[in-house]
Amino acid sequence: MKNIFYIKNILIILVLLFTKQVYPQTPIINSFSPQSGAVGTVVRIYGEYFRLDTQLEKPPASYTGIRFGDYIAMPIIATSTYIEVPVPQIPPGYYRIWVFNSNGGTESVTEFNVITPPQPITNIAFLHGFGANTNNSMWQYAQGLFNQEFITNYSTNNSYNGLASISQTASTMSSTLAPYNNTVVVAHSMGGVLAREIKRLQGSNSNIKALITIGTPHTGAPIIAKTQANLGTVTTWWLDDLAQGWFAYGYNWDYAVYNIALPLLANLIDILNSFFDPFDLNSAAAQDLRPGSNFINTLNSNPNATLPAATYTIYGQEDWYSHWRLADTQINGYETGDGVTSAMNLISYYSFYSYMCYDEADYYFNKYLWSGDPNDLDLYYYWSYVGNGFLYGSYALNTLHQQEWNSYLVGETIPIEQVYNHNPINDAFIPTFSQAPSFIASDKKLIALHTNHLEETSNYESLNQIRTALQRNDINLPRR
Structure with a gap:
């Protein structure tokens, strides 16, 4: 019986020893973050063997758990390897962080910088x-x-x-x-x-x-230098596309318009732009803004x-609508919605004429197939040419030459698909x-x-x- 009694006592002692949490050493602080902050900033501490007074059966009277220098801090979260603790009400300065367990305390290798909180923006x-x-x-x-x-x-x-x-x-x-x-x-x-x-x-x-x-x-x-060099060219390109359908009615206009009038207009715009500097591109501020x-x-x-x-x-x-909204505002003093409506009507107008011309071309082509009359073939080519002209005008209104505008003036290459799909690009x-x-x-x-x-x-x-x-x-x- 005595042997059984001794064995029972030994088992009880072993159970007590192994069920009681034992921390064999003082805490180890591996790191903490952030490295600085104002009062109230939550600091995350990583390490091993952390132990807080609430976990101790009989903490020593001097036990403080966590300190910033000599100032006690109260944690929000605490495990044996991780602590979250707000910076206590302490003066600005540099402080070592201390963590204590029942075996003693350890200070951090680096210091935490308590900073003065920034003044609110007012x-x-x-x-x-x-x-x-x-x-x-x-x-x-x-x-x-x-x-x-x-x-x-x-x-x-x-x-x-x-x-x-x-x-x-x-x-x-x-x-x-x-x-x-x-x-x-x-x-x-x-x-x-x-x-x-x-x-x-x-x-x-x-x-x-x-x-x-x-x-x-x-x-x-880039638009500062590029406007001085390319504004006339880009403007006349756009006018060219808008005018092609109208000028295509008379072949005799082709040479005069495309080889004389439009190049002269481009040069005139560039000369006037350079001489009068209506956009103040020669000003000191503009020169500062050049890339x-x-x-x-x-x-x-x-x-x-x-x-x-x-x-x-x-x-x-x-996007495409921005131009027309802006024009609407400039003309009326505020955005009425008329700009986009007018643009859609104008595009429809060009598209309608393009369709009518292509329909006329089909008529003469089919007629030529039956008659073999070369005049019918000439009329087919003529109406196809006119239809192409109005189609170019429709595209010009639809895209506002955004690809050319961006490449030659803004200084940013835009894929044509992005322009045709009216996807947002830069601010023009x-x-x-x-x-x-x-x-x-x-x-x-x-x-x-x-x-x-x-x-x-x-x-x-x-x-x-x-x-x-x-x-x-x-x-x-x-x-x-």
Whole structure:
């Protein structure tokens, strides 16, 4: 009986020994992330042999579990190999992270940097783009809209000479924006590179804490040089296609129109464009915006010095309807819908005449098969030629020569299938690769579909994307 009693006691002791959790050593901290953060930031700690006081049967009186330096921290999640713990209320500075178990504590090899939390963005500034018009009216609608939606201390809509040297303008604008700390700048076209230059000049103490650019030529605007060289050619190509059906009625017009009139018109457009410079392409600002200019090269030699951490680029991608909507707005002062309707009617008109001419050609071809009269064959060729002319006109209206426009003026090659299918392309002025360059993070590139460059400050799509950026966590402009 005694032997049985001893065996029973031994078994009880063994059960107690093996069922009690025993940690043979102090904790091991392998890593933690992030490496820095403000008070309240959740730190993830990875390692082995973690042990918290709530798991101990009789924790020692000095046991603290987790500390940042000498400051106690309370974990959210804790296992033997993983801990999540918010940074406690402690002053900014560098702290070793300590983890304790019943056998003692271990400190991290590297220090955690407790930073001062960034001040919330409370101001918004709008910058217009290129042009002699220093009026800030292009942003007035958006400014009023966002003032109703968001809470700001200051909302400024700035005017400046959009033809002057961008660096000189930035020097002036830097002092203009100086009183407004913690500002998000919303900038269209050239205004985006102007904002970047302001930040570059202000350095690390810049008051531009966030930047939203719309249709901005971050790597330059090829259209400046290409318009001076190719505007006449592209314009007359389009007019050529529109006119072919009409001029095809008389063969005697062919030589005069295609070999004399249209080339002369192309040269005249280029001469007038160069002499009068109606688009201000010889201005200092335009020269700065040329790809490869000293200004663009300097700006992009160190993009991080010109871009706040919270930088978003909205790139317009127009489609076929954008042109006609824009024309509608320019003519009527607002979008009535007449532009697209008129375009569809005109295309139908050209298509109808093309169909009628082809039908006439079929008639004379069948007649020739029966009669063998060469005059009928001539009429077949004639009406086919006229029908082709109207068909070219229909295509010209349908595609607006977007492929030629983009290749010869915008500087971006567009597949013809994309044009024929009316798929969105760039904003008709700035190539997509310049609006959304590689040095801006992909998750901060937002698309404004169906948006032409000239309507990017008022179009629904672009305004909605501005709103999206303003509500992102790294800007988080408070809403009303």
